[in-house]
Amino acid sequence: MKVADKPMIDEDGEVRELTDEELKKFRPAHEVLPAELQEKLGMRRRGPQKDPTKERITIRLSTHVVENFRATGPGWQARIDSALKDWLKTHQL
Structure with a gap:
């Protein structure tokens, strides 16, 4: 019996x-x-990284913030990044 003819189970x-x-x-x-x-x-293949200047970090956020951003679906981390960029436009550090 050839291997191809052998049952798997x-x-x-x-x-x-x-x-x-x-x-x-x-x-x-x-x-x-x-x-x-x-x-x-x-399974889509990712293209080239759009913004290679991003840095991987660990940050602690409130459960309320994380749950609400996650509820918006895929891309929620990018939306947090965008929200922080908008905040920086109106606030002096």
């Missing part, structure tokens, strides 16, 4: 280990899944 319901030959056939999901499915799964 045995009579006890256990999944067998994949062979090196089988693993070599694997391809990245972005190569094999339709674009529509990739979009639904959030």
